[in-house]
Amino acid sequence: MFQGMLDFLTDPANWSGAEGIGNRILQHLWYTALALGIATAIALPVGLLIGHTRRGAFLAINVGNAARALPTLGLLMLIVLLMGRIGFLPVLIALVVLGIPPILTSTYAGISGVDPSTVDAARGMGMTEGEVLRKVEIPIALPLIISGVRTATLYIVSTATIAAYVALGGLGRYVVDGLALRDFPQMLTGAMLVALLVIVLDLFFALLARLTVSDGLTGRVRTGRRTTTGRTTETTTPVEAGI
Amino acid sequence: MTWVGDNLDLIWSQLREHVFLAIVPVLLGLLIALPLGYVATRYGWLANPLTALGGVLYSLPSIALFILLPAILGTQVLSPVNIIVALTVYTVSLLIRNVIDGLRSVAPEVRQSAVAVGYGTLRRVMTVDLPIAVPVIFAGLRVVTVANISIVSVGAIIGIGGLGELFTEGFQKDFLTPVVVGIVLSVALALVADLIIVTIQWLLTPWARVSYAVKAA
Numbered sequence: 001m002f003q004g005m006l007d008f009l010t011d012p013a014n015w016s017g018a019e020g021i022g023n024r025i026l027q028h029l030w031y032t033a034l035a036l037g038i039a040t041a042i043a044l045p046v047g048l049l050i051g052h053t054r055r056g057a058f059l060a061i062n063v064g065n066a067a068r069a070l071p072t073l074g075l076l077m078l079i080v081l082l083m084g085r086i087g088f089l090p091v092l093i094a095l096v097v098l099g100i101p102p103i104l105t106s107t108y109a110g111i112s113g114v115d116p117s118t119v120d121a122a123r124g125m126g127m128t129e130g131e132v133l134r135k136v137e138i139p140i141a142l143p144l145i146i147s148g149v150r151t152a153t154l155y156i157v158s159t160a161t162i163a164a165y166v167a168l169g170g171l172g173r174y175v176v177d178g179l180a181l182r183d184f185p186q187m188l189t190g191a192m193l194v195a196l197l198v199i200v201l202d203l204f205f206a207l208l209a210r211l212t213v214s215d216g217l218t219g220r221v222r223t224g225r226r227t228t229t230g231r232t233t234e235t236t237t238p239v240e241a242g243i
Numbered sequence: 244m245t246w247v248g249d250n251l252d253l254i255w256s257q258l259r260e261h262v263f264l265a266i267v268p269v270l271l272g273l274l275i276a277l278p279l280g281y282v283a284t285r286y287g288w289l290a291n292p293l294t295a296l297g298g299v300l301y302s303l304p305s306i307a308l309f310i311l312l313p314a315i316l317g318t319q320v321l322s323p324v325n326i327i328v329a330l331t332v333y334t335v336s337l338l339i340r341n342v343i344d345g346l347r348s349v350a351p352e353v354r355q356s357a358v359a360v361g362y363g364t365l366r367r368v369m370t371v372d373l374p375i376a377v378p379v380i381f382a383g384l385r386v387v388t389v390a391n392i393s394i395v396s397v398g399a400i401i402g403i404g405g406l407g408e409l410f411t412e413g414f415q416k417d418f419l420t421p422v423v424v425g426i427v428l429s430v431a432l433a434l435v436a437d438l439i440i441v442t443i444q445w446l447l448t449p450w451a452r453v454s455y456a457v458k459a460a
């Protein structure tokens with residue numbers, strides 16, 4: 001089985017042209033980036049607003065719960081049928097709809113979970129509401145916000161694969177075309193590439209979190225004080241993740 | 244609506260298949276995650292690698308797993324076993340963290356008290372540790388059950404998907420009704436399953452209800 005996949009992967013014909021593996025990967029990344037960008041542009045501001053004002057929390061929580069119960073394949077086909085099979089747009093809308101709930105829910109959870117006394121202290125220092133959000137709440141909520149975007153990315157990558165069934169390009173083509181031709185090595189190649197893509201994106205978000213989350217939150221900052229013996233006594237900064 | 248009336252048998256059999264494909268993995272997954280989680284708390288160094296592995300496995304797209312499994316297990320591509328194993332993998336991946344967190348939430352004094360009054364390991368785990376861990380484990384159980392019910396439909400792409408086959412049928416015939424019926428039943432199934440799990444949790448944790456009972460008295 002895996003031998004067949006290796007044969008498929010090492011055949012130069014499968015790498016060239018519009019239907020080549022390289023191009024399929026780029027297509028998949030393009031769908032994902034586009035849908036994720038739009039979903040973030042919608043969900044992030046709404047999540048920040050709900051989290052900061054604490055109004056509409058009911059909405060943020062329930063959108064997340066309801067979305068988990070919705071079958072993605074059904075939603076995809078419902079939107080495509082309603083819009084009349086006009087190419088990429090219905091699929092894009094479905095991918096955006098799936099990407100919104102995780103980002104909205106975790107942004108709300110991250111912002112509203114910030115310790116109120118921290119927010120009060122920021123106001124007491126004379127920060128405007130905008131500054132409180134930008135300089136205090138968002139940095140503290142960042143780990144959760146990134147994890148929401150990560151979850152949305154995984155949903156979108158896997159649903160974009162399924163969307164090959166409704167004639168989208170990308171890596172899902174190998175799965176759907178392979179099934180139609182009873183060509184199992186081709187299906188396996190598609191599945192393996194999608195799994196690898198997900199793992200790579202997962203690592204990307206782990207790296208992003210590592211680079212952007214303040215050291216004060218992760219407890220990686222250590223403040224040391226020299227003692228008379230020349231040793232340093234280390235005190236770890238308390239983790240205030242606000243979760 | 245005539246389509247619904249004409250196809251009640253089909254809808255009913257797809258619904259039954261859906262329940263079977265979604266629930267069996269939850270039970271199998273729980274049976275695997277409980278001892279695995281116990282071992283991970285007993286030998287603490289296992290906990291982090293296990294939850295990390297769970298995180299990676301849980302993030303794999305279901306369609307990819309449905310296709311990779313036949314290559315690994317040697318099963319037929321169109322065998323329901325693939326769906327069941329894939330969802331069991333998801334269930335264990337997610338539950339392992341909850342089982343570990345739940346067992347770790349047992350206060351050491353409670354555990355020591357049980358040992359002091361003569362409980363053996365097995366009896367202590369079954370009658371003291373696990374019941375205390377129930378709320379944390381059940382929180383994971385609710386998430387994974389609802390997710391499984393939604394994921395089963397994806398199997399329709401490769402021909403075994405319970406209610407998901409209503410989606411592909413509606414799509415191929417350019418006909419909305421089966422798709423809507425499938426979505427409604429799938430969501431309803433998720434709600435009912437969630438309600439059942441909450442009820443079981445309520446029955447398993449009588450002490451959580453005591454405060455209400457005292458107030459009422």
